[in-house]
Amino acid sequence: MSLTKKRRLLVRTAILAVLIAAAGYTLYANATKGTRGKLQAGDQAPDFVLKDLNGKTYRLSDYKGRGVFLNFWGTWCDPCKKEMPYMNELYQTYKQKGVEILAVHVKDTRFLVDQFVKQYGLDFPVLIDKNGDVQNAYNIDPLPTTVLIAPDGKVKKIIVGNQNLSKKDIRNMMDMIKP
Missing domain, CATH: 3.40.30.10 (Glutaredoxin)
Structure with missing residues (x-):
């Protein structure tokens, strides 16, 4: 395999990994958004x-x-x-x-x-x-x-x-x- 093809494969693999990570994070964030940071009875009220x-x-x-x-x-x-x-x-x-x-x-x-x-x-x-x-x-x-x-x-x-x-x-x- 030529050096150019190896670099192209490496770049494509890196891009694919980033896209998979972004998709995974998006799915996680949407699945947990209802419970993350939700103030509930018994919690300390945030000062302001x-x-x-x-x-x-x-x-x-x-x-x-x-x-x-x-x-x-x-x-x-x-x-x-x-x-x-x-x-x-x-x-x-x-x-x-x-x-x-x-x-x-x-x-x-x-x-x-x-x-x-x-x-x-x-x-x-x-x-x-x-x-x-x-x-x-x-x-x-x-x-x-x-x-x-x-x-x-x-x-x-x-x-x-x-x-x-x-x-x-x-x-x-x-x-x-x-x-």
Whole structure:
């Protein structure tokens, strides 16, 4: 076999090996994507730092010893429009009992968020996840999703998607994470 044919065979073999490795990785990644990095009850809640609409900084770890009702939402989300007034009604009462609401907004413009907050008269902190970093860290999809964080910083429960939460449901969730 000539030197040229040997080189060609070597290059083709290397290319084939790379393609097989890439295909294998793709199959593995797709087969395990539902379980990789999925936050679950009992896990430590990932710490984050976000700013609210006024530029005030909030760090999850600052709430150690308090329950945190962490709500991921969007202005276009119909269930969010129903839940937010209930959350707002319960906010002051549960804040005094050691439960904080942090509403993490994703996907919309600042203008739309401001309008939503004014329309519903929200008193609790509305944080802006501009780059989606916190949404990704918590593996949030779809909206709304609420993560109940116990005073020890561990996830107590995750409520995903359109659950049509009532005021009673939200009150029960807040009771679950009271110190």
